[in-house]
Amino acid sequence: MNVSIAAHPDRLLPADPGTRSIARSLLERVQDLPIISPHGHVDAAIIEQNTPFPDPATLLVSPDHYVTRLIHASGIGLEYLQPPTASPREIWRLFCAAWPLFEGTASGYWLRTQFDSVFGLRKELDPETADASFDAISAKLAEPGFRPRELFKDFNIEVLATTDDPLDGLEAHARLAADPSFHGRVLPTFRPDAYINIAHPAWNTSVERLIAQAADGETGYRGYITALENRRRYFIDHGAVSADHGVRTPATLKLEQSDAEALFDRARAGKADDRDRDAFEAHMMYQMARMSMEDGLVMTVHPGSFRNHHHPTFETFGADTGHDIPFAINYTEAIRPVLQDFGTAEDFHLVLFTLDETVFSRELAPLAGFYPSVYLGAPWWFLDAPDAMLRFRSAVTETAGFSRSSGFIDDTRAFCSIPARHDASRRIEASFLARLVAEHRVTEERAHELIVDVVDSSPRRVFKL
Known part of the structure; x- marks a missing residue:
C-alpha cells in the first residue's frame, strides 16, 4: 500500500452508511475544538525550553512501552530497542x-495517524x-517550526497537564505561566506515589526529604502530613487543579491518629510487612481525599x-518498560470509606x-450515578483503544x-501523539x-449538544478548568 489509510476521512466511524453519515456530522461539530488534556506525562521543561525533538527512534520507539513490549513479545530483546x-x-x-505486528492495535492506529498528519509520511513502513x-x-x-511550542499551537492545545513529583520546584511551569508569548496553559499535577507507597x-x-523541606519544623507522622499539605498548596499556587494517584488497588482506610503514627x-x-x-x-x-x-x-x-511483572526485565531496564x-x-467496598465521609461533600x-473493564457497569457507573463527587475516568492505558472505548x-x-x-484522558508521554489520541x-x-x-x-439535535459536552465541557467541569 502506497497511501496511508490514516488519511481516510471515515476512519473509526460506523460501517453502516446511514449511521456513518450521522457520525460525520457529529464529528464535524467537535473536530476543531481545542484539546483539553487534564492528565498526561509530557515534561513541562521540553515545552518551556522549546527543546528540539531527537531522532525518530528516540522519539517514537525506545521510550514508548506500548511499542517496545509488542516487539519484545515477538522475540526481539529490549536491548536491541x-x-x-x-x-x-x-x-x-x-x-x-x-x-x-501493530495492525489492529491502538498503538498502530496512533502511530499511523502521526506519520500521516504530523510528519507527512504517506507510505506504509516496511524494511x-x-x-x-x-x-x-x-x-x-x-525544521525550525517543528518545535514543542509551535506544535502546541498547531495541535490546538488549550490545556496540558503534566505529572510531577511533590518536591518539584515547578520552575518550568512558572516560567511558562509568566511568558506573554506562550498562550496555552501547562498545569502541574501533584503525584505523591513515591511518598505513599512504603514498598x-x-x-x-x-519521606526524609519531604519532611526536611516542607514540614514547618514538625517531625514524624505529623510532619509528614503537614509537609504533604504544604506541597499541595505550593502546587495550587502554581496552577495545579488535580492530584493523581497511581496506586496498586483503590483501597481506602480511615485509621485513628495513634494507629497511623505507629x-x-x-x-x-x-x-x-506487606499488610x-x-x-x-x-x-x-483516605488522607489524600480528605486533603482534596x-x-x-x-x-x-x-x-x-x-507493576514490574518480570523481575529480570526490571533489574536490567528499570520501570515503565512494558x-x-x-x-x-474491587471498587465498591474499597472506595467506601472515602465516600462515606466525602462522597456528598460540596466541590x-x-x-x-x-x-x-468488568467494573465499568457493575461498580463504576452505579457509583457515579449516585455520588455527586464521583466521575468516570475515561478508558486508560490498555483500554484507551477504539473498541474498548x-x-x-x-x-x-x-x-x-x-x-x-x-x-478524554490521553495519559501520554509522547507529545506528538496527543492530537491523534x-x-x-x-x-x-x-x-x-x-x-x-x-x-x-436520542435526537440528532440533542446528540450535537451531548458530543460538545463530552469532548469539551466535561473536562472543564470535572477538572475545574
Whole structure:
C-alpha cells in the first residue's frame, strides 16, 4: 500500500452508511475544538525550553512501552530497542520490520495517524522503506517550526497537564505561566506515589526529604502530613487543579491518629510487612481525599496495575518498560470509606479510572450515578483503544448518562501523539452517539449538544478548568 489509510476521512466511524453519515456530522461539530488534556506525562521543561525533538527512534520507539513490549513479545530483546546497544537507525529498522505486528492495535492506529498528519509520511513502513522514512522524519524534526511550542499551537492545545513529583520546584511551569508569548496553559499535577507507597525503594529517603523541606519544623507522622499539605498548596499556587494517584488497588482506610503514627514509625524503621504496606497506602488514600476535600484539588485514582511483572526485565531496564500487567480490582467496598465521609461533600471531585473493564457497569457507573463527587475516568492505558472505548461508553451510559464522564484522558508521554489520541476519542464518541440517533434513542439535535459536552465541557467541569 502506497497511501496511508490514516488519511481516510471515515476512519473509526460506523460501517453502516446511514449511521456513518450521522457520525460525520457529529464529528464535524467537535473536530476543531481545542484539546483539553487534564492528565498526561509530557515534561513541562521540553515545552518551556522549546527543546528540539531527537531522532525518530528516540522519539517514537525506545521510550514508548506500548511499542517496545509488542516487539519484545515477538522475540526481539529490549536491548536491541534501546541506545546505546543499538543506534537510532538500527532501532528504526527493527521497528519497521515489526510494523505488521501493530495492525489492529491502538498503538498502530496512533502511530499511523502521526506519520500521516504530523510528519507527512504517506507510505506504509516496511524494511525497504525504513531508511527513507527515518530520513524523512529526521528532516521534519530538523525544521525550525517543528518545535514543542509551535506544535502546541498547531495541535490546538488549550490545556496540558503534566505529572510531577511533590518536591518539584515547578520552575518550568512558572516560567511558562509568566511568558506573554506562550498562550496555552501547562498545569502541574501533584503525584505523591513515591511518598505513599512504603514498598517503593526510595520511600524512606523521599519521606526524609519531604519532611526536611516542607514540614514547618514538625517531625514524624505529623510532619509528614503537614509537609504533604504544604506541597499541595505550593502546587495550587502554581496552577495545579488535580492530584493523581497511581496506586496498586483503590483501597481506602480511615485509621485513628495513634494507629497511623505507629504504622508510619514501623515503616520508617524498616519493620513494615506487606499488610502494613497495604494498610498504609489505603490510609494515605483516605488522607489524600480528605486533603482534596479541603483544598479543592481534583482527586484522580489510577489503580489495578501489577507493576514490574518480570523481575529480570526490571533489574536490567528499570520501570515503565512494558511489563506492567493489569489485574482485577474491587471498587465498591474499597472506595467506601472515602465516600462515606466525602462522597456528598460540596466541590469534592473524585475521578475513578480502571484497567479492569468488568467494573465499568457493575461498580463504576452505579457509583457515579449516585455520588455527586464521583466521575468516570475515561478508558486508560490498555483500554484507551477504539473498541474498548466503545465498550466503556456502552457499559456506563445507560446507568450514569453522559454527564458523569471525565472527558478524554490521553495519559501520554509522547507529545506528538496527543492530537491523534484526541481525534480517535472524538471519532468514537461520534460513532456511539450516531448509533443512538439511528436507533431513535436520542435526537440528532440533542446528540450535537451531548458530543460538545463530552469532548469539551466535561473536562472543564470535572477538572475545574
